[in-house]
Amino acid sequence: MAELMLYTPVRLVSNELTYYLSLLLEVGVYMNGNSFDDAISEIKRKIGKKKVLIEPGDLYAYSLDASTERREAPGAIVRTYADEDVITTLKVADEKRIPVIPRGGGTSLTGASIPVVPKSIVLDLTPMDDIQVNIDDGYAMAEAGATVLQVDQACRNEGFFFPPDPASSRYATIGGALAENAGGLRGAKFGVMKNWVLAMEVVIPGGKKLRIGEPVLKWRWGPDLISLFIGSEGTLGVITRAWLRIYPLPEKVVRIMGVFNKLEDAGRAISEIRRRGYLPMMLELLDKETVDIVEEVLGYKFPKGEAMVIVDVDGPIEAVWRLARQVENVMKENRGKTETSDDPEKMKNLYLARQGAYAAVTRAYPSVLHEDITVPLSKLVDALRELDNLRRKYGLRMPVFGHAGDGNLHPDICFDPSDKAQARKAKEMFKKVGELAVRLGGAVSGEHGIGFVKKEIFLEEIKSVRGENYLELVRKVKRVLDPNGIMNPGKLWF
Numbered sequence: 001m002a003e004l005m006l007y008t009p010v011r012l013v014s015n016e017l018t019y020y021l022s023l024l025l026e027v028g029v030y031m032n033g034n035s036f037d038d039a040i041s042e043i044k045r046k047i048g049k050k051k052v053l054i055e056p057g058d059l060y061a062y063s064l065d066a067s068t069e070r071r072e073a074p075g076a077i078v079r080t081y082a083d084e085d086v087i088t089t090l091k092v093a094d095e096k097r098i099p100v101i102p103r104g105g106g107t108s109l110t111g112a113s114i115p116v117v118p119k120s121i122v123l124d125l126t127p128m129d130d131i132q133v134n135i136d137d138g139y140a141m142a143e144a145g146a147t148v149l150q151v152d153q154a155c156r157n158e159g160f161f162f163p164p165d166p167a168s169s170r171y172a173t174i175g176g177a178l179a180e181n182a183g184g185l186r187g188a189k190f191g192v193m194k195n196w197v198l199a200m201e202v203v204i205p206g207g208k209k210l211r212i213g214e215p216v217l218k219w220r221w222g223p224d225l226i227s228l229f230i231g232s233e234g235t236l237g238v239i240t241r242a243w244l245r246i247y248p249l250p251e252k253v254v255r256i257m258g259v260f261n262k263l264e265d266a267g268r269a270i271s272e273i274r275r276r277g278y279l280p281m282m283l284e285l286l287d288k289e290t291v292d293i294v295e296e297v298l299g300y301k302f303p304k305g306e307a308m309v310i311v312d313v314d315g316p317i318e319a320v321w322r323l324a325r326q327v328e329n330v331m332k333e334n335r336g337k338t339e340t341s342d343d344p345e346k347m348k349n350l351y352l353a354r355q356g357a358y359a360a361v362t363r364a365y366p367s368v369l370h371e372d373i374t375v376p377l378s379k380l381v382d383a384l385r386e387l388d389n390l391r392r393k394y395g396l397r398m399p400v401f402g403h404a405g406d407g408n409l410h411p412d413i414c415f416d417p418s419d420k421a422q423a424r425k426a427k428e429m430f431k432k433v434g435e436l437a438v439r440l441g442g443a444v445s446g447e448h449g450i451g452f453v454k455k456e457i458f459l460e461e462i463k464s465v466r467g468e469n470y471l472e473l474v475r476k477v478k479r480v481l482d483p484n485g486i487m488n489p490g491k492l493w494f
Contacts, residue, residue: 091207104173110451116490144175163190183447188405258336266307283405
């Protein structure tokens with residue numbers, strides 16, 4: 001049975017009959033008579049019926065996340081308030097072979113937090129939101145349901161901050177951000193979630209609780225199991241809490257905005273800033289199409305150009321302006337027109353275009369395929385050029401913005417789903433953008449994850465770069481930790 005689960009993933013296919021046959025096959029694997037109803041009754045009895053939701057309205061709310069590909073209602077939602085709730089649910093679900101989907105704020109753009117198999121249990125961890133900041137030892141302990149922003153604010157109250165900052169940080173939870181290995185605007189300097197984890201507690205199928213890592217700044221023991229769970233999208237177990245490194249608040253931040261008449265000049269400026277060894281806290285790119293949509297939808301006005309680059313430089317008060325001027329000079333050398341400020345209000349205005357990009361794009365079009373590719377910095381200009389060629393070839397709007405300081409671009413493919421020709425072109429472009437990233441030596445996802453939306457192109461990347469042996473090794477790990485295949489089936493390559 002377990003073997004069948006691992007090698008029969010649900011795939012998004014154009015042939016509806018094939019698609020539903022694949023779903024029925026998985027349902028046949030998991031469901032056994034009244035096992036689901038028995039499991040829910042047992043969970044209610046052990047943790048309390050108020051923690052288990054089965055009303056149609058509740059099920060509908062958990063049938064979708066920030067992605068738009070499809071909806072599948074779970075059979076039940078279990079809201080966890082303590083470790084024992086997670087342990088009990090995973091023990092019963094494993095015994096009854098019931099799929100479990102861990103969920104935080106539901107901000108996944110790839111469908112990672114919604115079921116693809118009917119009669120699944122969605123495990124809502126948002127009630128587990130305790131945060132404890134330990135300045136003396138240099139960490140913050142946060143339960144899985146605490147949001148990234150809440151952790152950051154708790155640290156700021158003590159003169160520190162938590163560097164990872166996904167755009168959805170107000171809603172994205174620590175558990176979800178770790179499961180997706182989320183990044184954010186400050187990734188150019190501070191990296192992604194995995195760079196800030198000291199230790200975690202995880203519950204795996206069967207209700208087994210693991211403590212991995214240590215809440216100290218330096219330790220060495222055995223294989224790195226922390227990295228095994230980070231980015232696994234809930235397919236191996238449930239992250240319940242984490243001990244996270246924190247960082248002192250910078251003394252001063254200066255913001256530089258550069259406007260370029262050619263997209264390639266902007267790309268070269270970004271590459272040159274990094275090549276010269278400058279390490280800005282934020283290094284963002286917006287192309288003209290993005291800026292135009294922000295103006296159209298939100299009513300802002302910006303300097304005209306083909307691209308905008310926004311940079312934050314941080315450091316000691318006596319040095320930060322010197323660094324800011326050096327970054328500004330790089331932009332000018334690449335024909336950029338710059339504006340620089342450390343005034344909070346002016347800094348806010350310089351950031352308006354980037355702040356409004358995602359909201360404006362999603363408001364402007366009935367459907368958007370959010371891409372999330374990463375390319376080597378040396379290939380950034382090539383990537384921008386080829387993305388522009390794709391836009392021209394298919395005739396669809398595709399604003400490009402993102403965290404260019406670490407090579408992470410978000411081409412957003414906009415289309416009307418009621419127009420079959422547009423929908424077909426959008427799906428083709430989505431695949432072509434992923435193929436472009438792989439061809440340039442990059443990856444199909446930098447921070448949004450894979451879920452089920454990017455499974456097909458992700459498998460192509462893995463096979464072409466790492467090979468079948470890599471896939472088989474990861475599947476063996478899955479069989480060890482989740483032998484019955486209950487954890488978030490249909491995601492990644494499971």
